[in-house]
Amino acid sequence: MDKKNLSVGVDLGTSNLLIYVEGQGTLFNEPSIIAIDKATQKVICVGHEASKLVGKNHEKFDVVRPLQGGVISDIELIREILIFTLNRIFPSEIQSIQKLVICIPSEITNTEKEAIVKLGHSLGIQNTIIEQEIKAAALGSGIDIFAPRGHMVVDIGGGTTDFGILSLGDVVLSKSIKIAGDFFDTQIIDHVKVVHKLEIGLQTAEEVKILLASLTGPYPTNDDDEEMVYEAMGRDLVSGLPHSVLLDAKEIREILLNCFDPIKSVLLATLEETPPELAGDLVDSGILLTGGCSQILGLREYIEDIAKVPVYLSETPLTAVVDGCKKLLKMTNKYFYSEV
Ligand SMILES: Nc1ncnc2c1ncn2[C@@H]1O[C@H](COP(=O)(O)OP(=O)(O)OP(=O)(O)O)[C@@H](O)[C@H]1O
Ligand SMILES: [Mg+2]
Structure with missing residues (x-):
């Protein structure tokens, strides 16, 4: 009997790590923090448990975030946090995963993407696919990203604010700023x-x-x-x-208004560089705001005042990316995935 039967989606965020398992739901939703024993380099704990140790200097362990400012600080730490968490969800069943979609921030380099794909392969998951967080967030918020019209998404997370123009299932233009x-x-x-x-x-x-x-x-x-x-x-x-x-x-x-000045500049630059047909679509389709910080009071009105198009909030700002993974896992056609 073929035991390769699990499909898994991962939102590897700077602040939060979410893991969705097809047919079972989101089984992990905790801070992306890991505590490592300094002497043995073994993982002690991850997520909530590790976040309780933040700021409490301890000679025996390091408490670290594998992603900082939307950038991988250490690929080994990514490996450790994923293996530890997947083992916790499915003890000794990682080999049952047949498909893994990992959503990562848009600024990650091709070398880092390749390293993540190799990491999947080293766990025995040949079908490891990297997807852009912004695309999954749009899909997870209910946007029909495959339609022949332009959509804009702004994802304000923990490490980065990402701006994306999407059409026909592709990210046509994206920008990212390490202010979030x-x-x-x-x-x-x-x-x-x-x-x-x-x-x-x-x-x-x-x-x-x-x-x-x-x-x-x-x-x-x-x-x-x-x-x-x-x-x-x-x-x-x-x-x-x-x-x-x-x-x-x-x-x-x-x-916050000072912090948002550079966000405003990148928003305007993204709109200026958007191809005219797609820019025209935004008059109707508007801008979707997602990510944990999209919950800041008055943000919708603030962005609307700058962009002069309708702005709306994701109903699930903290889970939109993993909800998008759920939809992506259902699509068997590889055409829909971004190229690595
Ligand atoms: N109600 C709220 N109001 C304002 N900020 C919030 C709220 N809830 C969560 N946040 C902030 O949202 C951020 C986490 O958002 P999110 O989980 O989308 O980030 P992430 O996906 O891990 O990061 P990134 O996408 O940048 O890698 C944290 O900075 C957190 O403090
Ligand atoms: Mg995110």
Whole structure:
């Protein structure tokens, strides 16, 4: 009996790793973080477990992200995180995988793509296919990317903001900028340091962003309809003692508006370079926003004001890529996949 019966889709993101198994659903959706034993180089844990160790300096292990700024920091780490996670999902059944679609950021080089395909082959998966994240995200958000009309997708994730023009199943034009969620977090850290003389950690900065971030319109409010504030705990830079300050949504908006200036420039450059027929299509088809940071309040209106075409949000910004993988796995025709 042929035991090669599993089809698997992977969204290998800077912040999150998602793994979908045909017929079984999304079986892994956790941070793309890995903890390695320094002495043995063996993986200790991945995902949520590893993320609990972030910022907690430890002499026995390293806590690392295999992708940084949408770029592979170390292909060996990609190998480790995939093998460890796949083994956790299907103990001793990796050899049952017959088809693997891995979605990666658009800036990854051909050499890195080849290395990922080889990695699949080394696991015994001959049918290992690399797909562009932006294409899978559009498909997973319900766009008919194979139709003869232009569509635009902007994916604001953890490491990169990716811009893509799609038509007839292909990415006609794409651009990427290393300004996304991680960068917003570091800018919040810098601001709190300079303005409030408080040193805060990355996880605190991320929480501040998720709760207070907005770009236009009303500031986020709590259940009592009051404008949100966040008590950020950290270390006072003057006294060196634990301390906290109250951050408000107004100051976070100022930080974000600065961060979005380069995103705005790349958006305009992408629109300017879009072939005229496809640009014309965008008047109706609009721009789809996806990725975790597309949930920032007022982003839709902010982009609409720049692009002057309808802008809409993916209903599943954090799972759109893996949802796209699900659809791609169903297509047996290799023509539909991007060339490596
Ligand atoms: N509600 C929210 N508001 C703002 N930002 C959010 C929200 N939820 C998640 N994020 C941010 O979204 C980012 C993660 O998004 P996503 O999972 O799409 O990234 P990724 O696919 O791993 O990264 P990339 O595609 O850049 O490699 C993180 O920076 C996270 O803090
Ligand atoms: Mg992503």
